[in-house]
Amino acid sequence: MRPPARSNRAYRNVARIVRPLLKAMTTPDWHGTEHFPAGRGFIVASNHMTNIDPLTFAHFLWDNGVAPKILAKSSLFGVPVVGPVLRATGQIPVYRNTSAAGESLKAAVDAIDGGDVVAVFPEGTLTRDPDLWPMVGKTGVARLALTTRAPVVPVAQWGPQRLLGRYAKLLKPIPRKRITIVAGPPVVLDDLYDRPLDAVTLREATERVMDAITALLEGVRGEQAPAVRFDMRKPDERAGGTGAPRPEQP
Numbered sequence: 177m178r179p180p181a182r183s184n185r186a187y188r189n190v191a192r193i194v195r196p197l198l199k200a201m202t203t204p205d206w207h208g209t210e211h212f213p214a215g216r217g218f219i220v221a222s223n224h225m226t227n228i229d230p231l232t233f234a235h236f237l238w239d240n241g242v243a244p245k246i247l248a249k250s251s252l253f254g255v256p257v258v259g260p261v262l263r264a265t266g267q268i269p270v271y272r273n274t275s276a277a278g279e280s281l282k283a284a285v286d287a288i289d290g291g292d293v294v295a296v297f298p299e300g301t302l303t304r305d306p307d308l309w310p311m312v313g314k315t316g317v318a319r320l321a322l323t324t325r326a327p328v329v330p331v332a333q334w335g336p337q338r339l340l341g342r343y344a345k346l347l348k349p350i351p352r353k354r355i356t357i358v359a360g361p362p363v364v365l366d367d368l369y370d371r372p373l374d375a376v377t378l379r380e381a382t383e384r385v386m387d388a389i390t391a392l393l394e395g396v397r398g399e400q401a402p403a404v405r406f407d408m409r410k411p412d413e414r415a416g417g418t419g420a421p422r423p424e425q426p
Contacts, residue, residue, distance in 0.1 A: 208359030
């Protein structure tokens with residue numbers, strides 16, 4: 177296949193290695209790419225269940241003509257091999273709770289303004305929900321969306337957790353795992369564009385994005401998500417009041 181037009185040489189070289197490995201271990205079940213806006217930069221936002229789903233997410237996007245710039249925690253950029261690959265392919269480090277936090281937003285805004293697609297995991301880390309439903313999102317995706325006014329395409333993944341469990345170290349490549357990824361229509365946020373960019377507005381936009389992702393995942397799983405989203409800042413009654421996750425679903 178022809179690589180995405182906005183990919184650089186390093187990105188293409190990495191894809192030549194990673195794509196065959198993923199194809200050997202997974203069976204793609206992909207839907208909804210008709211919702212990708214054409215001819216402009218945009219945001220794609222996905223749920224986050226396991227450390228392998230950034231790769232399955234990127235595989236979905238790459239094979240559908242998108243070379244994503246993924247917002248990844250800054251500590252990964254210091255990991256041998258991984259860090260140089262992230263830098264060479266143009267991924268964007270996220271500096272949480274530091275004076276450099278604004279640099280992440282600026283880099284993402286510049287990427288979108290330049291026509292790139294920025295991929296985000298709004299939860300900011302692996303979900304702590306006992307049954308792998310999306311948890312409360314952080315407001316970074318809202319700030320980016322309302323600053324750029326770029327479309328936000330919600331995405332739900334289900335299946336990567338069978339390839340690599342939420343806290344597992346070893347892959348389970350045999351038999352091949354079906355990876356279902358569904359993109360939905362852009363989240364409606366335009367009524368928020370002219371409101372003050374305060375905590376209330378950011379939280380409302382974030383909830384709309386998380387609602388859209390959760391609704392897509394409900395369709396994939398054929399189940400209903402919990403009425404109250406898991407919040408890492410509060411004890412979770414569904415986990416016995418401790419906030420500790422139960423073993424994840426297969």
